[in-house]
Amino acid sequence: MTGKLKGRTALVPGGASGIGRAIANLFASEGAKVAIIDLGTALPDKVRAELEAIGADFHYAACDVTDPEGVATALDEITTALGAPTILVNAAGIDEVAPLEDVSLALWNRMLAVHLTGTFLVTQAVLPAMRAARWGRIINLASQLGHRGAPGMVPYCAAKAGIFGFTKALAHETAEAGITVNCLAPGPIDTPLVASLPPEVVDAVVAQLPMKRLGRVEEVAGSALLLASEEGGFYTGVSLNMNGGHYMI
Ligand SMILES: NC(=O)c1ccc[n+]([C@@H]2O[C@H](COP(=O)([O-])OP(=O)(O)OC[C@H]3O[C@@H](n4cnc5c(N)ncnc54)[C@H](O)[C@@H]3O)[C@@H](O)[C@H]2O)c1
Known part of the structure; x- marks a missing residue:
């Protein structure tokens, strides 16, 4: 690896699994100190072992990203341990399939809370240090x-559409401070989240894909590295769409 993130501290909410896990590993391989926030009381042994091997x-800080006090405590802990993060990858997420008529208010609220409120809370918590550093990558x-x-997937799609607006609006607010804000918009990627969906739903999606396969977490992590690196410094407010040709824009 080339040490592209040497000297940086990166925070990855949702980094105990799937896409976040791959990003945490790649960023660590590139020299970053890596903080992970996730729901479990401890980092799963396999994930810990991967980071140790690197x-x-x-x-690791156990924290629900929807809990403002938990986020503040986790960030204090992380800052003491590794220094203030100036790279943030908001990768926590959940999924559930139900027709709109069957979506409970609790499911709707949780979907928006994890994806949108969680992104808002963690981003707001890390911004002051990024501004102070006059450098940041969200x-x-x-x-x-x-x-x-x-x-x-109405609640999931509504939450993810919100992430595009959040990203673009914040990109305007922070550009002059040297902080870029971008999105990754993957197609179906082979992670526990997708494995939790009914197999017939996954099969139907793969059949529609020009590449006829799920994406790999490494194929998302590579784009995250581009956005986090010096070479990615002129991207802001954009969405990188690694989706196997499922949605061409
Ligand atoms: N896998 C895909 O096909 C795909 C495609 C597009 C976008 N995404 C998005 O990428 C992100 C990562 O997804 P993944 O597929 O790696 O899923 P995953 O289930 O493998 O990992 C998600 C992680 O987020 C954590 N998490 C969930 N709720 C949390 C909360 N409230 N607080 C803290 N952590 C929480 C989970 O515990 C888990 O470790 C999600 O935002 C997801 O919506 C995934």
Whole structure:
């Protein structure tokens, strides 16, 4: 690896699994100190072992991103352990399939809370240090489904569409401070989140894909690295769409 993120501290909410896990690993391989926030009381052994094998300087803080006090406490802990993060990848997420008539208010609220409120709370918490550093990289996990929609996924698609607006508005606010704000909008990626969907739903999606396969987490992490690196410094307010040709824009 080339040490592209040497000297940086990166925070990855949702980094205990799937896309966030791959990003945390790649960023650590590129020399970043890596902080992970997730729901479990501890980082799963496998995830910890991967980071240790890289020789990463990392810290785990258990935290629900929808809890403002929890986020503040986690960030204090992380800052003490690794220094203030100036790279943030908002990768926490949930999914559930149901036709709109069957969507409970609790499910609707949770979907918006995890994706939108969580992104808002963690981003707001890290911004002062980025402003002080006059350098920052914020990368939000949206989804192609925020553009194209999908049946049975109204709350998820509404939340992900919100991430595009959040990203673009904040990109305007922070550009002069040297802070870029961008989205990743993956198509279906082979992660536990997709594995939790009914197999017939996943099969139907793969059949529609020009590439006829799920994406790999490494194929998302590479784009995250571009956005986090010096070379990615002129991207802001954009969405990188790694989706196997599912949605061409
Ligand atoms: N997998 C895909 O096909 C795909 C496609 C497009 C976008 N995305 C998005 O990418 C992100 C990562 O998804 P993934 O597929 O890696 O899922 P995943 O389930 O493998 O990982 C998500 C992680 O987020 C954590 N999390 C969930 N709720 C949380 C909360 N309230 N507070 C803290 N952590 C929380 C989970 O515990 C989990 O570790 C999500 O935002 C998802 O919507 C995924």
